Amino acid sequence: MRGLPAALERWTDEKLEIDVFPEDRAPSPAELKAWVQDADGVVALLSDRFDATLIDACPRLRVIANYAVGYDNIDAIAAAERGIWVTNTPDVLTDATADLTWALILGLARRLREAESVIREGRVWEWKPGMLLGRELRGATLGILGFGRIGQAVARRAQGFGMQTIVTTRRTLGSEASSVFGVEQVSFDELLERSEVLSIHCPLTDQTFHRFGEDEFRRMRRDAYVINTARGPIVDEAALVRALEEGQLAGAGLDVFEREPCVEPGLVESPRVMLLPHIGSATEWTRGRMAEIAMTNAVNVLLGGKPLNPVCAVPNPR
Numbered sequence: 590m591r592g593l594p595a596a597l598e599r600w601t602d603e604k605l606e607i608d609v610f611p612e613d614r615a616p617s618p619a620e621l622k623a624w625v626q627d628a629d630g631v632v633a634l635l636s637d638r639f640d641a642t643l644i645d646a647c648p649r650l651r652v653i654a655n656y657a658v659g660y661d662n663i664d665a666i667a668a669a670e671r672g673i674w675v676t677n678t679p680d681v682l683t684d685a686t687a688d689l690t691w692a693l694i695l696g697l698a699r700r701l702r703e704a705e706s707v708i709r710e711g712r713v714w715e716w717k718p719g720m721l722l723g724r725e726l727r728g729a730t731l732g733i734l735g736f737g738r739i740g741q742a743v744a745r746r747a748q749g750f751g752m753q754t755i756v757t758t759r760r761t762l763g764s765e766a767s768s769v770f771g772v773e774q775v776s777f778d779e780l781l782e783r784s785e786v787l788s789i790h791c792p793l794t795d796q797t798f799h800r801f802g803e804d805e806f807r808r809m810r811r812d813a814y815v816i817n818t819a820r821g822p823i824v825d826e827a828a829l830v831r832a833l834e835e836g837q838l839a840g841a842g843l844d845v846f847e848r849e850p851c852v853e854p855g856l857v858e859s860p861r862v863m864l865l866p867h868i869g870s871a872t873e874w875t876r877g878r879m880a881e882i883a884m885t886n887a888v889n890v891l892l893g894g895k896p897l898n899p900v901c902a903v904p905n906p907r
Contacts, residue, residue: 641667652890672907676886682870687742693842699723727751732784735791793820806832821846830855
């Protein structure tokens with residue numbers, strides 16, 4: 590692990606030898622292999638990729654505790670087949686990520702990036718009735734792809750803004766979803782066609798990779814915004830740039846990227862895009878709790894117990 594010194598204090602009395610990666614950056618694949626190949630447990634960040642080859646190079650490994658909710662950086666099936674637990678940190682980052690989603694929605698709707706640049710660049714301005722007119726959210730349609738904890742939290746907040754919320758999710762929602770969250774379940778096609786703001790909250794899988802590409806953007810409203818605080822590769826960034834340049838979309842708000850930390854150049858240059866460096870969970874409380882949960886999962890396994898948050902069953906743990 591790296592960057593988690595505060596989370597280590599409560600474990601100093603345990604009979605554990607804890608090694609922290611010495612630099613405040615992601616290790617290269619070669620560095621990661623050299624660092625973890627003799628480890629019994631690892632607290633991994635989402636930039637640390639544990640594929641089957643790396644897992645096979647770690648004969649003592651018993652647990653990979655991911656410091657995130659998503660675990661697409663880890664081959665969890667390969668790990669389970671080898672008797673290794675993979676864990677994540679659910680629940681604690683729900684509100685922080687939902688809040689950031691709304692920060693992006695509001696920033697786009699009210700053109701905050703453009704407005705702030707007027708002041709920061711020292712441009713001459715005066716109040717005028719038509720200056721930097723944005724969008725009203727009340728009465729607009731919010732579409733949500735994926736209706737887990739974060740998607741639900743985003744929907745709750747939408748009620749306060751008076752938005753109509755439609756949802757596409759794999760499971761069938763009961764009448765309770767409509768009464769509690771104020772949502773209507775629709776097909777993916779209808780989600781594309783009706784959403785004025787479309788917010789992505791599904792996991793990254795083989796099925797959701799590039800779920801939003803040229804065809805999907807072409808089918809959306811030309812005044813729509815796309816928000817992604819889930820995983821970058823769900824959106825084909827090159828296709829998104831083309832859609833923005835051709836006026837097929839009004840704008841986009843991204844906290845995650847297809848090839849982090851690299852960003853598609855056309856996105857950086859576009860005045861209609863808000864870009865954030867993957868800070869959805871970046872509050873002091875949330876990151877602290879994530880570290881505690883990841884460490885608890887790892888230590889439980891290393892001391893002979895079971896993790897609190899396994900992402901899949903391990904029939905024959907090491």
